[in-house]
Amino acid sequence: xxxxxxxxxxxxxxxxxxxxxxxxxxxxxxxxxxxxxxxxxxxxxxxxxxxxxxxxxxxxxxxxxxxxxxxxxxxxxxxxxxxxxxxxxxxxxxxxxxxxxxxxxxxxxxxxxxxxxxxxxxxxxxxxxxxxxxxxxxxxxxxxxxxxxxxxxxxxxxxxxxxxxxxxxxxxxxxxxxxxxxxxxxxxxxxxxxxxxxxxxxxxxxxxxxxxxxxxxxxxxxxxxxxxxxxxxxxxxxxxxxxxxxxxxxxxxxxxxxxxxxxxxxxxxxxxxxxxxxxxxxxxxxxxxxxxxxxxxxxxxxxxxxxxxxxxxxxxxxxxxxxxxxxxxxxxxxxxxxxxxxxxxxxxxxxxxxxxxxxxxxxxxxxxxxxxxxxxxxxxxxxxxxxxxxxxxxxxxxxxxxxxxxxx
Ligand code: ASP
Ligand code: MG
Numbered sequence: 221x222x223x224x225x226x227x228x229x230x231x232x233x234x235x236x237x238x239x240x241x242x243x244x245x246x247x248x249x250x251x252x253x254x255x256x257x258x259x260x261x262x263x264x265x266x267x268x269x270x271x272x273x274x275x276x277x278x279x280x281x282x283x284x285x286x287x288x289x290x291x292x293x294x295x296x297x298x299x300x301x302x303x304x305x306x307x308x309x310x311x312x313x314x315x316x317x318x319x320x321x322x323x324x325x326x327x328x329x330x331x332x333x334x335x336x337x338x339x340x341x342x343x344x345x346x347x348x349x350x351x352x353x354x355x356x357x358x359x360x361x362x363x364x365x366x367x368x369x370x371x372x373x374x375x376x377x378x379x380x381x382x383x384x385x386x387x388x389x390x391x392x393x394x395x396x397x398x399x400x401x402x403x404x405x406x407x408x409x410x411x412x413x414x415x416x417x418x419x420x421x422x423x424x425x426x427x428x429x430x431x432x433x434x435x436x437x438x439x440x441x442x443x444x445x446x447x448x449x450x451x452x453x454x455x456x457x458x459x460x461x462x463x464x465x466x467x468x469x470x471x472x473x474x475x476x477x478x479x480x481x482x483x484x485x486x487x488x489x490x491x492x493x494x495x496x497x498x499x500x501x502x503x504x505x506x507x508x509x510x511x512x513x514x515x516x517x518x519x520x521x522x523x524x525x526x527x528x529x530x531x532x533x534x535x536x537x538x539x540x541x542x543x544x545x546x547x548x549x550x551x552x553x554x555x556x557x558x559x560x561x562x563x564x565x566x567x568x569x570x571x572x573x574x575x576x577x578x579x580x581x582x583x584x585x586x587x588x589x590x591x592x593x594x595x596x597x598x599x600x601x602x603x604x605x606x607x608x609x610x611x612x613x614x615x616x617x618x619x620x621x622x623x624x625x626x627x628x
Contacts, residue, residue, distance in 0.1 A: 222387035223345070224249055227259040227355065227377035231394040232451040233297045234264035242451060243304035245392065246350060250310060255345045257384065259355045259377040260301060262293025267370070283328035287357070287367045291317070294354035294373070302352050313344050314352040317365070322358030322376065324366045331366035333358060333375065336383035353380065374435035382442035389439070389446050390457075391431060396450035397458035398423070398430055401475040401617045405610060408622055412473060413456075414464035419473045422565040422599050426476035436460070464567070471575050472566035472620045477613045479560045479606060481511070482534035483592065485526035486541065488551030491518030496525060498548060499541065506540050508533045512561075512594040512601065522551075526592065528603065531557050559591060560609035563601040564616060576600045582619035588612050 226249065228242050242258075250256045262270075270289050274281050281289075295316060302314035321337030344351045355373025360366050368375055374391055381389035395403070396411060398420065403409040415423075417440035424433035430448055439446045439460065449457030464473075489495050496515065503510055508529055516524040529537050534557055541553060569575040576593075579600055583590060588611065591603040604612050 221253045221255075223255040223257070223384055225257045225259065225377050225381040225384065225386045225389045227373060227389070227391045228261065228451055229373070229391075229393045230261040230264050230266070232392055233260055233262075233301065236300075238451075239263075239297070239301050239304050242392070243301055243308060245451060246301075246352075247305060247308055247310050250350055257341060257345070257351045257353060257380055257386070258301070259353050259373055259380060260294060260297045261355050261373040262290075263297045263300075266293035266296070284364060287328050287331075287365050290367050291354070291357040291365045294356050298352045298354050305350055305352075310350055311348055312350040312352065314354075315340065315344075316354050317357035317376070318359035318363075320351075320353045320380070322379070324358035324360055324368070326360040326362065326364075326366065328364075328366055330369040331358060331360065333368070333379045336379060338383050341380070341384065369432075369434075371432040372434075374432035375438060378435040378438045378442075378444050378446065381444045381446075382438060387445065389444050391435075391446065391448045392451035393430065393448060394450065394452065395430065395448075396453045396455050397448050398460070398474070400473065400621050401613055402477070406475070406613055406617050408617065410621060412458050414459045414461060415473055416464045416567045417460060417462055418598055419464075419565050419567050420460045422563070422596075423474050423476050426478055426561070426563050426565070426599075426601075431460075471568040471572045472564045473568075474565050475613050475617045475620070476563045476565065477560060477609055478563075479609060480530050480532075481528050481559055481561045481603065482531045482555065482557035483526060483528050483559055483603060484534065484537055484541070485524055485554040486548070486550045487524045487554060488522045489525060490549050491521050491523045495523075495548070498544075499525060500527075502540050502544055503529075503537055506536055508537050508540070512592055512603070514592055514594075526554075528559075528561070528592070558606045559603050560606045560612075561601050561603055562609060562612045562616060563599055564620065565599050567598050569600070570597050578619055579616055582615045583612060586611060586615040588615070 298314040302312045305312040324331035355376040399409045401409040421436045446460040511528045513527045588608045594601045
């Protein structure tokens, strides 16, 4: 007997049948003697539809009003789910973010949870009720509704699990776990039994869509016992934890692809101190997030600096640098948004120097050129032409995960 937080994503609650299915999962858990807190997303495309509705009225609506609007999606799915559970004869109550004590900062549309006042939820659990909480939202110091950013319900669930000291936080979704690569696009992708928080964080940040990356960060910080599982198949999912038992065996846990990348290169900069500082502080001032940075060795008193940003930031980055062309002193800016980032992630690669080479060899054998490379303790990323990206993921995945693969 314990406390379990279960989160259900938009596809899991998309229509009446699916809501009944979720109600069944929740009540089965309850019947086994657990306290259950369920966190729900809005049904299907509700959030997108609400955004479109707002745009019809006012494309520049304030973020405060957007949050007021978007938070209603979760209110619908939660009340409907509570009704389904009522109809099954179980004690249940649905609560909005503010009723559940989710206090956030005031960054409308991308708020951070500051603390959770758990009294109400605990009181309901004490009364033996199943508690259904709206994901994705909270309330700020002005008592205004805030939302946590797209995909934020995962973070609501993990935060509740941490605050309630839950025994388990299950993220129910439309895939049955975390895969070695996107199973819809990569042949031979396998479900992982376990993955570490750090690996999951890298994968989530690198574009694997299973979990909101802030939820993984929070799960790691509070050591929340986390599991990703399908609401349709009923099969065991993937456990996300501090140390995974498979870590020793396999060097690589997953291959990820991110097509939202653009590369800029400043060519012919003076080879003197302070240049990198100037460039990246200009970009930071404009809130441009820079990912991979590469500086060439100086030659004839000049050097080049290349870096990547998200596609939507490319124009802004270019503009800022061009406006400062004189003080920075470069010959020209090259830019390219027809590229993608392909990465391998694995906690086990720290002590295995051959892993990066195995990845490069797989790309070389497929005739795929690498534009840029960056590494961390548990990740190797390369930039490739966007037209090579899918093939790159496949050959790298084959190299590490096919039955004949020797890299793992
Ligand atoms: N409904 C919100 C969204 O679509 C939050 C979530 O689903 O996690 O982004
Ligand atoms: Mg999601």
